[in-house]
Amino acid sequence: MSETPRIVKEKSMVVQKKMLAAYYKGLASTGETGQKVVYTFVPGNLTELILSFGAQPVYPEINALQSGMRKKSMEFIRQAEKMGHSEDVCTYVKCDVGMMLKGNVGPTGETIPAPDLLLCSYTGCFTFMKWFENLAKMYDCPVVMLHVPYRSAGEASPAMVQYVVDQLRTRVIPALEKVTGRPYDEERLRTMLGLAAQAEDDMVYCFESAKNRPSPIDGYFAGVYYIGPIFTAFRGTEECVTYYRSLREDIDERIARGLGPITPEGQIEKEQYRLVVEGPPNWTNFREFWKLFYDRGAVVVASTYTNVGGSYDLGFRHDPAHPLETMARYCMSCYTNLSLPQRTAVLSNYVRDYHADGLLVNSIKSCNSFSAGQLQMLRRVEEETGVPVGFIESDLVDPRYFSYANLKNRLDSFFQMLDQKLTPGESDA
Amino acid sequence: MDLYLGIDLGSTTSKAVAVGEDGRILGRGITNTRSNYRVASDIAREEALHNARFAHLARAMESRGYPASRHEAIYSDLALHFRLEGYLKRLDALARECERTNAALSPEEAVPGECLAEVFEILRREAPATFDRQARNDSSKFFRDIAGTAFADAAEEVSTRWKLSSEPLVAIYERSIVPAENDRIEMDFGRSLTSACARTLENHPEERENSGFVKALEDATKQAVALDLVTKDMVGTGYGRQLLPFPEESIRSEILCHGLGAHRIFPETRTVLDIGGQDTKAIQVNGEGVVTSFHMNDRCAAGCGRYLGYIADELAISVKDLGPLACKADKTIRISSTCTVFAGAELRDLLNLGEKRENILAGLHRAIVLRAFSLLARSGGVHNEFTFTGGVAKNVAVVQYTQEMVRRNYGAITMNVHPDSIYMGALGAALFALRAARGESLPAAGVAEPDRSTRGARRMEIKA
Numbered sequence: 001m002s003e004t005p006r007i008v009k010e011k012s013m014v015v016q017k018k019m020l021a022a023y024y025k026g027l028a029s030t031g032e033t034g035q036k037v038v039y040t041f042v043p044g045n046l047t048e049l050i051l052s053f054g055a056q057p058v059y060p061e062i063n064a065l066q067s068g069m070r071k072k073s074m075e076f077i078r079q080a081e082k083m084g085h086s087e088d089v090c091t092y093v094k095c096d097v098g099m100m101l102k103g104n105v106g107p108t109g110e111t112i113p114a115p116d117l118l119l120c121s122y123t124g125c126f127t128f129m130k131w132f133e134n135l136a137k138m139y140d141c142p143v144v145m146l147h148v149p150y151r152s153a154g155e156a157s158p159a160m161v162q163y164v165v166d167q168l169r170t171r172v173i174p175a176l177e178k179v180t181g182r183p184y185d186e187e188r189l190r191t192m193l194g195l196a197a198q199a200e201d202d203m204v205y206c207f208e209s210a211k212n213r214p215s216p217i218d219g220y221f222a223g224v225y226y227i228g229p230i231f232t233a234f235r236g237t238e239e240c241v242t243y244y245r246s247l248r249e250d251i252d253e254r255i256a257r258g259l260g261p262i263t264p265e266g267q268i269e270k271e272q273y274r275l276v277v278e279g280p281p282n283w284t285n286f287r288e289f290w291k292l293f294y295d296r297g298a299v300v301v302a303s304t305y306t307n308v309g310g311s312y313d314l315g316f317r318h319d320p321a322h323p324l325e326t327m328a329r330y331c332m333s334c335y336t337n338l339s340l341p342q343r344t345a346v347l348s349n350y351v352r353d354y355h356a357d358g359l360l361v362n363s364i365k366s367c368n369s370f371s372a373g374q375l376q377m378l379r380r381v382e383e384e385t386g387v388p389v390g391f392i393e394s395d396l397v398d399p400r401y402f403s404y405a406n407l408k409n410r411l412d413s414f415f416q417m418l419d420q421k422l423t424p425g426e427s428d429a
Numbered sequence: 430m431d432l433y434l435g436i437d438l439g440s441t442t443s444k445a446v447a448v449g450e451d452g453r454i455l456g457r458g459i460t461n462t463r464s465n466y467r468v469a470s471d472i473a474r475e476e477a478l479h480n481a482r483f484a485h486l487a488r489a490m491e492s493r494g495y496p497a498s499r500h501e502a503i504y505s506d507l508a509l510h511f512r513l514e515g516y517l518k519r520l521d522a523l524a525r526e527c528e529r530t531n532a533a534l535s536p537e538e539a540v541p542g543e544c545l546a547e548v549f550e551i552l553r554r555e556a557p558a559t560f561d562r563q564a565r566n567d568s569s570k571f572f573r574d575i576a577g578t579a580f581a582d583a584a585e586e587v588s589t590r591w592k593l594s595s596e597p598l599v600a601i602y603e604r605s606i607v608p609a610e611n612d613r614i615e616m617d618f619g620r621s622l623t624s625a626c627a628r629t630l631e632n633h634p635e636e637r638e639n640s641g642f643v644k645a646l647e648d649a650t651k652q653a654v655a656l657d658l659v660t661k662d663m664v665g666t667g668y669g670r671q672l673l674p675f676p677e678e679s680i681r682s683e684i685l686c687h688g689l690g691a692h693r694i695f696p697e698t699r700t701v702l703d704i705g706g707q708d709t710k711a712i713q714v715n716g717e718g719v720v721t722s723f724h725m726n727d728r729c730a731a732g733c734g735r736y737l738g739y740i741a742d743e744l745a746i747s748v749k750d751l752g753p754l755a756c757k758a759d760k761t762i763r764i765s766s767t768c769t770v771f772a773g774a775e776l777r778d779l780l781n782l783g784e785k786r787e788n789i790l791a792g793l794h795r796a797i798v799l800r801a802f803s804l805l806a807r808s809g810g811v812h813n814e815f816t817f818t819g820g821v822a823k824n825v826a827v828v829q830y831t832q833e834m835v836r837r838n839y840g841a842i843t844m845n846v847h848p849d850s851i852y853m854g855a856l857g858a859a860l861f862a863l864r865a866a867r868g869e870s871l872p873a874a875g876v877a878e879p880d881r882s883t884r885g886a887r888r889m890e891i892k893a
Contacts, residue, residue, distance in 0.1 A: 388722070406725075410725060413682035417685065420685070420720070
């Protein structure tokens with residue numbers, strides 16, 4: 001390439017990157033500080049609980065996606081495949097296992113400490129169990145399993161909440177007490193849950209700002225940055241509250257000035273298409289992938305992936321008055337734990353509420369929990385809303401599954417299909 | 430005459446279709462896609478324009494009382510001989526390239542210049558017969574197909590005479606065919622047509638002796654040459670579309686083009702299946718030919734045209750013969766793989782086990798259709814009417830299995846197959862060009878079609 005264009009970043013992205021850098025630095029120094037390390041998964045995570053014990057949470061998926069964005073995942077995946085992991089195994093798992101085999105050097109170049117405890121909150125992804133079974137052996141470390149019931153019938157019933165609360169009380173909390181040597185501090189937890197709720201309010205405000213025309217944000221490509229603090233080690237902290245307050249102020253300013261989203265190549269001047277996207281993004285070629293959209297003026301106004309940790313925009317807020325119950329409800333609210341009819345309803349409502357022109361599914365080759373049922377959901381949303389739908393395939397962190405030419409071909413067709421639908425009189429007389 | 434062109438640069442063939450102001454098809458052209466896309470697109474386009482002039486000639490003859498229906502043999506000879514003129518020109522280019530290649534070789538590798546000259550002497554002398562034999566009933570044979578076989582035969586003959594091995598000659602051909610194909614060749618329509626007329630009349634004494642016919646042909650030729658063809662706009666599509674020297678707004682996705690093209694020929698179409706050289710597309714269109722949903726094969730071209738090409742090579746037969754052979758099967762062998770590479774291994778394995786070639790082929794064809802049906806299901810199913818397009822739609826066995834699968838999975842449906850379905854994408858592109866010029870509306874489909882665009886179309890009523 002003859003020139004490297006200057007990459008434009010939003011203020012919040014810069015802040016977020018700093019937060020993340022400090023987090024990885026903190027992890028690297030747990031050896032000196034004596035802080036205990038708890039590995040856990042993003043969907044329905046119990047971050048406030050872990051933090052209330054003074055422990056540091058580590059999210060293997062975040063490490064994997066960060067490694068993917070920094071072009072380090074292929075090497076790790078190869079390492080895991082050499083060890084015997086099949087081509088079909090979730091690439092987050094292989095990236096994580098490979099990273100460990102290569103000395104557990106994280107995406108920022110700092111070493112990720114080994115876990116003192118593996119907290120497996122099982123929320124709709126069967127791979128999670130196998131993943132931690134593997135890690136438990138490799139690290140020779142205790143696992144505590146939290147079984148989160150799938151919302152097959154829709155809402156979380158009182159019995160389901162009680163089931164999770166009982167597990168928290170009898171298994172998860174004792175395990176954390178044992179590892180950290182600290183007693184369960186409910187008051188501290190309540191304070192953190194209160195802070196979480198504050199951040200959640202602002203976060204929902206930010207995402208809902210995409211209902212404006214033009215949308216001041218991209219709810220998917222920029223959205224994955226916005227969800228960073230709340231779905232990782234910061235929920236329940238003052239820092240997190242500050243981040244979302246400042247993001248909200250930025251967005252308010254953009255709305256007042258009628259500005260569109262900021263992309264790595266600057267602001268989108270004309271919003272051509274408003275899309276709803278289902279499924280996680282590809283991380284290995286994230287910017288290239290995004291560019292396929294912003295070059296055409298396509299703005300993602302709502303995405304389900306930004307509910308991967310928990311679905312706040314469906315009304316859930318952490319409630320400090322009922323700490324264990326609220327955590328139980330939170331675990332059950334994450335997107336992959338919703339039933340297919342519920343996921344379909346989320347998508348159809350997004351199309352209507354955000355005045356979207358189309359729905360696009362990015363189906364992830366190695367992610368069963370997201371991909372299963374997507375075609376059925378796609379057809380249903382098409383029937384319910386009448387908007388054109390599109391289907392593309394890529395992968396999380398395996399660059400071998402990112403085919404630029406194939407994606408471009410399908411997206412070109414998809415956008416031209418939207419053009420036909422959007423331009424009045426374009427159809428034949 | 431104003432016209433609009435659509436160019437479909439596919440992975441195997443490049444197609445061009447010209448339509449008039451009223452949306453009628455004026456002409457079509459096709460060539461093999463080659464490394465120089467510009468040349469491939471130019472050849473297809475030039476052929477479409479020549480084809481349009483030819484149609485004009487036929488109309489002019491008809492108005493003079495010599496309709497094609499009554500003089501079919503001479504018209505088909507004339508078309509063949511016109512193509513032969515192009516073949517001869519390209520043969521000259523190949524001769525030049527071969528000389529150049531030979532001159533650049535080391536003395537050990539080179540062949541005597543006279544030897545090479547003799548090969549081309551044979552090729553030129555035999556050209557009319559070769560062309561008649563190979564190209565008359567097979568429009569899918571391009572220069573490299575015909576010249577390749579002819580060259581091998583001639584090289585054999587010459588090398589025997591010179592008591593040499595034919596290998597160096599064939600090696601020279603192999604190095605020269607690509608540049609020769611990429612060479613831009615100007616073809617003068619009038620001159621070529623005149624010499625094609627002369628050659629044709631030689632073989633048709635009845636018409637040659639008919640002074641009225643000869644005069645009419647002279648006049649019609651003049652008219653066809655004088656016809657003022659003005660290309661108002663062009664739209665490009667196909668997998669190579671980004672490489673066409675067209676502005677961005679003149680490039681359309683092949684999915685939209687195939688949808689619109691199929692709708693144009695069969696206006697009741699709601700589902701289109703297109704199986705091309707390296708991809709399979711399942712497309713749903715609405716009553717206006719607007720694509721509402723689509724699905725394509727991802728990351729793997731298994732079960733596409735190239736797969737058939739590979740199987741044909743494995744069996745050392747022509748792609749054209751695959752379908753008819755498969756139809757002779759007395760049972761369908763289960764083939765588990767549509768992976769092109771694995772299927773080759775499976776094929777050899779089954780042959781070794783003594784399975785009949787026909788039965789194995791039946792299984793391979795069925796596997797292709799199964800794969801296409803998975804894409805159709807993913808795109809939203811098969812709705813009435815169902816139109817099957819792309820090069821693979823020419824394969825009778827694929828069509829047969831497709832009918833069977835439609836019946837079994839979707840019940841009573843009308844299925845359309847068109848002998849020129851390979852042109853659907855280019856037709857759609859031409860219609861997009863016309864539409865842009867007309868302010869986004871098209872003349873009603875179906876009614877304005879000339880006879881020939883639906884001639885030979887097969888409508889199959891599939892019963893539940």
